Amino acid sequence: MRASTGVIAGVGATSFVIVAALVQAAPTQTAGAALSLSVPAKYKALIEEAGNTCPEVTPNLLAALLNQESGFGEKATSPVGAQGIAQFMPSTWETHGIDANKDGKRDVWDPEDAIPSAAQYLCTVAADVKDVPGDRQSNMLAAYNAGSGAVQKYGGIPPYKETQNYVRSIRALAATPSSGGRSATSSQAATAIRAAEKMIGTPYSWGGGNANGPSTGICCSPKGRTGANVTGFDCSGLTLYAYAKAGITLPRTAAQQYAASKPLKPGEIRPGDLVFYGKSPTSIHHVGIYIGGGWMIDAPRPGAEVRYDPMDVMSDLYSVARPISTQSKET
Known part of the structure; x- marks a missing residue:
């Protein structure tokens, strides 16, 4: 408030x-x-x-x-x-x-x-x-x-x-279904990581990506960049796709994905968890998938590609959280 x-x-x-x-x-x-x-x-x-x-x-x-x-x-x-x-x-x-x-x-x-x-x-x-x-x-x-x-x-x-x-x-x-109360398992996390790794090198597209894979995006990013002519992923499109392959349905935006995940303490973090950046839950602007050793896979920004990045690539790391499992049509 x-x-x-x-x-x-x-x-x-x-x-x-x-x-x-x-x-x-x-x-x-x-x-x-x-x-x-x-x-x-x-x-x-x-x-x-x-x-x-x-x-x-x-x-x-x-x-x-x-x-x-x-x-x-x-x-x-x-x-x-x-x-x-x-x-x-x-x-x-x-x-x-x-x-x-x-x-x-x-x-x-x-x-x-x-x-x-x-x-x-x-x-x-x-x-x-x-x-x-x-x-x-x-x-x-x-x-x-x-x-x-x-x-x-x-x-x-x-x-x-x-x-x-x-x-x-x-x-x-x-609106999270009542059946979606369990955190993602290690097996689901591993599946999500493998799915994201297969997308390394895919172009960044503002608003791009869905449960089926890369897609054309929309206009416009805060700096005026459009994804309408680029087939690829933005940050949350990549995480949505990767976890869809693991049978978990995530919301579309980074802020929504944080709201649908369980925040973790440092000792609880494991590969597959989502890494969120922003000043508060309402200002989260970026998300990646943690792979261990202080690294993640993410779609960083317009003009770049899906890649490995260190977790400290941005100064406003807010939280690491584990997706809550809800069934999707993917298996």
Whole structure:
């Protein structure tokens, strides 16, 4: 919940249309749905109850938001001052925090207060933007992140890269099937690595690549490069393809793939895990496949090819995470 910072980067109109289309296409869950995402046991009852506060909020959507905001960290803080499991800014908490557990105090660090407060605040901003065209859940999430005024001003998800990534990542995770609760196995990881290695030397194509292999991409990258005339992969297209060969269906973008993966501690990392780059879950811009020894396979940028790169090739390494296994048509 970063509307209070007032610092969100803008993106071009073409990118906005593409992202908006992806988000609008995401399935809308209905209130009363059961919690199927894997969450820490101590939060399950809280999320299931708070996740039915209003029609736009579901347990899965609330769980995905908490995962995106803090990774379920009760004591999480952000560089701009957001606090607790739901990452309330102090000014927002002052206005919208509630004493949900009735212990006589509103405590942003207490999940028994913060989780119901997040659900209620989602409902508040949903009401603020109820007359805005488009998907109501997506507009609600955009308002939670960027403020209701921005959603009203732009008639939907505003053209801010952070907010666009935020919405689509939460929607993708919230839509994860309940059968997809197991992390990728070592065998699946090895299959993904072999598939990616066979693509070494394939051209980079912005927006290129799918479960079937290289494809022509789209226009345009942040620096104006188009993949419309290049058959190949971008970073997340490569990882999507490689894991499809292992029977795992990944979302399309790097940020969505992070949301659909399990973050790992340093001692847990193994070949096949995904390496993510960015400043936060909502700003992840690159992904590669770890192969061991500090190296990965990735599709780095326009003008380059799929190749081996050291993990420190970029300065903003954010996380290494393991894909969550969901069945695809590939075997």
